[in-house]
Amino acid sequence: MQEDFRLILDFVSVLAAAAAGGLFAALLRQPALLGYILGGIIVGPAGLGLIKELVQIETLAQFGVAFLLFALGVEFSLAELKKVQAIALGGGGLQITLTILVTTLLSLGMGWVSTPAKGVFLGAILSLSSTAVVLKCLMERNETETPHGQIMLGILVVQDLALGLMLAVLPALDQPPEAIGVAIGLALLKIGLFAAGAVAAGIWLIPYLLRLLAKTESRELFLLGVVALCLGIALLTEHLGLSIEMGAFVAGLMISEVEYSDQTLTYVEPLRDVFAALFFAAIGMLIDPLFLWNNLELILGLVCLVLVGKFLIITPLVKAFGYPLKTAIIVGLGLTQIGEFSFVLASEGQFLGLVSRRVYLLILGTTAVTLVVTPFVLRVVPLAFNWLESLPSLKRFFEPMEAPKEVSPEVAQLLEPVVICGYGRGGRNLVRLMQEHNYPVLVIDQSERAIQQLREAKIPYVYGNAASLHVLEKAGVEKAQSLVIAVSDPMSTRLCLKRALELNPDLDIVVRANTERDIELLYQLGAKEVVQPEFEASLELATHLLTGIGLPASVIEREMEQIRSSHYLDLRPEQGPAQIARDLRTATEAMNSKWYALPESSPLKGMTLEEANIRRLTGVSLVAIRRAEGEEIDYPGAQAQLQEGDRILAVGEPDELAAFNELAKGEVAIPGINTPCQWLLVPEDSPAHGKTLAELHLRRQYGVQVQAIRREGKFIRFPDGRAEIRVGDHLLLCGGSYPLRQLQQWLAPEPQQSVVAIPIIKAPVSEALQEYLPLDSQRNGD
The missing domain is CATH 1.20.1530.20 (Na+/H+ antiporter like fold)
Known part of the structure; x- marks a missing residue:
């Protein structure tokens, strides 16, 4: 040859x-x-x-x-x-x-x-x-x-x-x-x-x-x-x-x-x-x-x-x-x-x-x-x-998130800021946009170069990893108007989203997705808006072309909004159920996740995810449901109903997964869908300080249930009567609106605002992200 x-x-x-x-x-x-x-x-x-x-x-x-x-x-x-x-x-x-x-x-x-x-x-x-x-x-x-x-x-x-x-x-x-x-x-x-x-x-x-x-x-x-x-x-x-x-x-x-x-x-x-x-x-x-x-x-x-x-x-x-x-x-x-x-x-x-x-x-x-x-x-x-x-004796050695390295003095004076995680090119543009509209803004970044730029510009900052619960606490996420996550690491993005919602379950969070595979998972973990720069560039190009052709602006705007509200499904290549399931496993295997079999006598049976309100009560996100007959629902929506024989893929910290297990077994009460829940801070002069829940009799006197206690970054889900209330605790209270107001007046002698702020700039932040968060901004220190 x-x-x-x-x-x-x-x-x-x-x-x-x-x-x-x-x-x-x-x-x-x-x-x-x-x-x-x-x-x-x-x-x-x-x-x-x-x-x-x-x-x-x-x-x-x-x-x-x-x-x-x-x-x-x-x-x-x-x-x-x-x-x-x-x-x-x-x-x-x-x-x-x-x-x-x-x-x-x-x-x-x-x-x-x-x-x-x-x-x-x-x-x-x-x-x-x-x-x-x-x-x-x-x-x-x-x-x-x-x-x-x-x-x-x-x-x-x-x-x-x-x-x-x-x-x-x-x-x-x-x-x-x-x-x-x-x-x-x-x-x-x-x-x-x-x-x-x-x-x-x-x-x-x-x-x-x-x-x-x-x-x-x-x-x-x-x-x-x-x-x-x-x-x-x-x-x-x-x-x-x-x-x-x-x-x-x-x-x-x-x-x-x-x-x-x-x-x-x-x-x-x-x-x-x-x-x-x-x-x-x-x-x-x-x-x-x-x-x-x-x-x-x-x-x-x-x-x-x-x-x-x-x-x-x-x-x-x-x-x-x-x-x-x-x-x-x-x-x-x-x-x-x-x-x-x-x-x-x-x-x-x-x-x-x-x-x-x-x-x-x-x-x-x-x-x-x-x-x-x-x-x-x-x-x-x-x-x-x-x-x-998941082992309590070893968890502290592997705590991935450290305390902030530095906090600028201006942070303590901010009221209801817009928190931006990542000061790359997109983050810088977004900060400038917020400042032009006189919104208080705070930046979290772990790059020394980015922090030096923030110092010189006199912009409030927290120097640390945005995925750290301690860093998010120092940034005041619990009282923030909105949170923008624009970091380049997908794992840090997911953890930042997850932990921010632990601090403020109703927070308006806008996330930049680095790849299209992250879009659905980020929505499932609780993001209000997910922006994918490549798709947004396509929409802007299409808007310009359709406007030049002569299509009415209202029609163009309606079509673009439909594409965004469908999570860019019209632009994403079709994937079979097997591929979606593989992508989901890959995305969640680096997070704390576990498959649970729903007990036969579970009170969650027959409830939709919206009715069960699982994320607020336990901190867990349900990202997949596998039916008894073999059907699998990946990224289930709010109206997905839990049924007998279901296996559920839950993502959360070990204590959150344990709390979900209690909830699924019926060991704790589930508030109704119309039952208001509110986070409340225990002030220094509160009469509840130093007393256990059994001594306070909150459920008997006010008809209010303490569903969780957040203390120094740690969460106690479904506390029993032996749990002691301390100054600085945040209590998740569920009950009627009037009893909640009465209890708030008793716990805090002076009227107090809930730590859950009402987001007032949701649309501007989302629109700003769509224009100002390019995918390649990781090179600029996100």
Whole structure:
């Protein structure tokens, strides 16, 4: 067979195997990259042996890593890198150093290697984690903008940069110490010169080149120019003795700050996905299942040693840099694998005689297993945390939300403010709009750069994580007119919405949805309005076109409002029930959620969700109902009726889920749909202070039931007679309107306004969000 045709046949075979493996993984609801690896194993030399020229496929697979890191560089701008530069540079450098040191000492002590040089080489291999696998998992779970995602990517970037240094030092490991010093010096000099050249090109050359390509208005020319730029810089770094991957990433960083970065990413993504699949299939072709089976115990032992060892090194480092324990554990578990670039080091080490053929195969096997295990680990972590946080003795250690770092003095003087979470481009525009109409405004952000801008502009702020209950309390959410959530992290968005409604159940909350999959869940969690910037852009374009055609403004406005009120269903692609259910599971698996079987004697049976008023009474959101006959209702509406035999997917904190369980079993009374409920603050001079509910006899004297007590951020649902009332408590009281007024006058001698404010600017905030909250505002510090 002709050589060129053989390459084409191998290339098509690998892509077909990757596609089949990816489809198989998708049907099993597993990450697609596991399917790509499986496809590679099947067609590789250890499988069916369909691929004859493995070297050529590996060469093509390098394009996959190059495009993957190029796209990462375009998305991962320098401004974002600055947010985690301390943990990326300091923590990443320490992690590599400690891993090499510990591995060298352990391997020498156990007799695994004969010289320190070989121990250092083994440590260098183990110190690298997989940028490709971790990035793919974070993208599939939409977690690249989360705190743990940013930390992982920052450390991975440092590891990728260190690869060039490792490759430069590798040939000198068996030389005298001065030779190693010279090799390190030359490598650092090359990296420094390349970095200086990259910065200069990024300022003076790249923007001009992209503008020139864009002026042609040719998609083909633009794509061709960008690919040539990416691969050209990658080859330059290879020629300098660094790595192709490092060059591709730097090329992406150079483009990330240019106005054509989004267009570049859109064009390159299809190439990236195709060649990335080829890369993972190439990894599969390196795996020899027979060798793994014959050395199963040894490889499993090495895998456990690597996973546990790297976790014990990385997790304390992240915690030492001031991050919450939960974030540190996720990062530690996410970076425990051995990276794909370790294949490059291992191959070079075998060529230089630093490792034997058997040790090389053991390294390949261990690396391959850790890469396969990683997606499962990252998927199980949220479920494990849900279980751990349900244990009262452990919950405080994993409390993800910290106290605010700083609160501006003006916050205490604000009355009924509009609270805006996220001070990116959309947040800044919204603040300006509110100030023009003289509405009191307060901003929550956790970026030091954004807080400094707020200080200079003398805008009231709370410096902290908007998903923290303590931060929301300090911001006065319980007395706010409205709340706007415009943060880029989907998980933080959901938690912020959930916790804000705990503080103020009737609060008017407008949320920016980062993806269309979040829209229904955000509505289900209690948002009054969900804005999706891409759909809003489509509506604005349509409005302009229809107005120009001559359609009456009233007709256009009515049609646009119908689309918004239907949650953009007219613009969203149709999805089958199975796909909707999968998206729902993915969205809720990182939150505290549980399936409940509705008891036969439950008082909720026959009630609609509106009548049951479950969110107000327990804090729980019901996001799915599975009927006894098998029908599933995802995102049920207010009129959905609970029936005998239903299984219910509930989302809430452990104490909220416990309260819902009591409510479903009929262990507590359910107020009628027309029964008013009100949050009331217990003032300092209240006669109720220090007394238990049994002593107060509120139900007997006033016909009012205390459904919940909120105290210092903690919720006591359905308190019994032993619960003691304290100054500063917020009581959720349910009863008749007249008894509630009487009880309020007794509890608070002076007339007092409920903490639940009536929202008065609902429409302006919603309209402002639709115009001013672009999707890409995460680059501006949301």
